[in-house]
Amino acid sequence: MTKQHKAVALISGGLDSMLAVRVLQEQGIEVEGINFYTGFCVEGHTHAIRNHDKDKQKRNNALWVAEQLGIKLHIVDVIEEYKDVLLNPKHGYGANMNPCLDCKIFMVGKAVEWVKNHHKDGFDFIVTGEVIGQRPMSQRKHTMPIISEESGADDLLLRPLCAKNLPETKPEREGWVDREQLYDFHGRNRKPQIALAKQFGLHDFASPAGGCCFLTDKSYSDKLVDLWQARNSREYELDDIMLLKVGRHIRPTEEFKLIIARDAGESKFLEGYRKQYTSIHALSHSGPMALVDGELKQDQYPLAAAIVARFGQGRSADEVEIDIATPDQQRQQVKTAPLSAEEVLQEWYV
Amino acid sequence: MSHQQLDARRLLCPMPVIKTQNQVVQMQPGDELEVICTDPGALNDIPAWARINGHSVIQTVQSEDEIRITVRVGA
Numbered sequence: 512m513t514k515q516h517k518a519v520a521l522i523s524g525g526l527d528s529m530l531a532v533r534v535l536q537e538q539g540i541e542v543e544g545i546n547f548y549t550g551f552c553v554e555g556h557t558h559a560i561r562n563h564d565k566d567k568q569k570r571n572n573a574l575w576v577a578e579q580l581g582i583k584l585h586i587v588d589v590i591e592e593y594k595d596v597l598l599n600p601k602h603g604y605g606a607n608m609n610p611c612l613d614c615k616i617f618m619v620g621k622a623v624e625w626v627k628n629h630h631k632d633g634f635d636f637i638v639t640g641e642v643i644g645q646r647p648m649s650q651r652k653h654t655m656p657i658i659s660e661e662s663g664a665d666d667l668l669l670r671p672l673c674a675k676n677l678p679e680t681k682p683e684r685e686g687w688v689d690r691e692q693l694y695d696f697h698g699r700n701r702k703p704q705i706a707l708a709k710q711f712g713l714h715d716f717a718s719p720a721g722g723c724c725f726l727t728d729k730s731y732s733d734k735l736v737d738l739w740q741a742r743n744s745r746e747y748e749l750d751d752i753m754l755l756k757v758g759r760h761i762r763p764t765e766e767f768k769l770i771i772a773r774d775a776g777e778s779k780f781l782e783g784y785r786k787q788y789t790s791i792h793a794l795s796h797s798g799p800m801a802l803v804d805g806e807l808k809q810d811q812y813p814l815a816a817a818i819v820a821r822f823g824q825g826r827s828a829d830e831v832e833i834d835i836a837t838p839d840q841q842r843q844q845v846k847t848a849p850l851s852a853e854e855v856l857q858e859w860y861v
Numbered sequence: 862m863s864h865q866q867l868d869a870r871r872l873l874c875p876m877p878v879i880k881t882q883n884q885v886v887q888m889q890p891g892d893e894l895e896v897i898c899t900d901p902g903a904l905n906d907i908p909a910w911a912r913i914n915g916h917s918v919i920q921t922v923q924s925e926d927e928i929r930i931t932v933r934v935g936a
Contacts, residue, residue: 575909
């Protein structure tokens, strides 16, 4: 009896990795999925913090994809280890703070490590949904061998969607998979993937390639760099990077930044941080919850209060009463006239 | 058979799923894990995770400020 070969596939939750697995399943390969959580991942739930996204399905795309494919999925917390990838990328950053190539090398490397740690489960090779030319930084013809080599996966890394454009890997050479039934996709055109999805009867999938990471987003990257500059350190914790995904970020002075909720959903989310951050909200009118990141000195209370007042229902009132509470719930009330739209300077917006 | 609890309050998905997964690995088939969380995303994700990995959700209790999901560990 011939051995059934087994692969572990990197599952992002997007279409490409889903198709890569499906292509191998067609050849009788048993696949399990692995998904890495860096803290920068764009989750349905992160969007769902906001009111206007409430109708979006609150699902984790990687879990959903695994269920559609009928495979097990192992989600791995790499938040701590990922810091080194983000802070010291050997191959540099993309258009924003996205270290895409180092990230891919890191994730494939983690899959190699995972396979070694689960050797009793008999995994033979590693699979990704990479397509040559799909991503400007990490998925290019010359980066494919770099990823294979630097991750330690070498010729045990198979990319079923573009394998025909690449040298043969061990799974192909050994006849574990039939190279003829793999694909030669390349470039940013998504039509071949959409057509293949249709052929497999897959209709509902999360789309944008590379859209799964906040670091590719300019506005998010700007906020991250601002945070590092203000703290004079590039250290960060999970809460820091979660809060960059939420609210308006306004830095009126170098010492502190205000994170002001944009709707009730975000206000509720920020309320959960009141024991860690100084919080500000209006008492006399309804308005958003705001957190203070950095040091808010007593003499800056009126400025912070006037800014927060600007974003509540009392924005046109002569006076708004604002409550400022420190993390240990020392509270102080400030009566202030809200700033006008023009007085909240454009350069304060991070 | 043991019944354990996991406090995943204030964690956003997928952290409650990761914590659940990492605790279940240490448990035996038939054991039960009650996960206490606050992210409503867990209502979808923990059952999805359980289904694909051969475990079952035997109870879900939702109150105003928290959700309790009990998972029975599969074989």
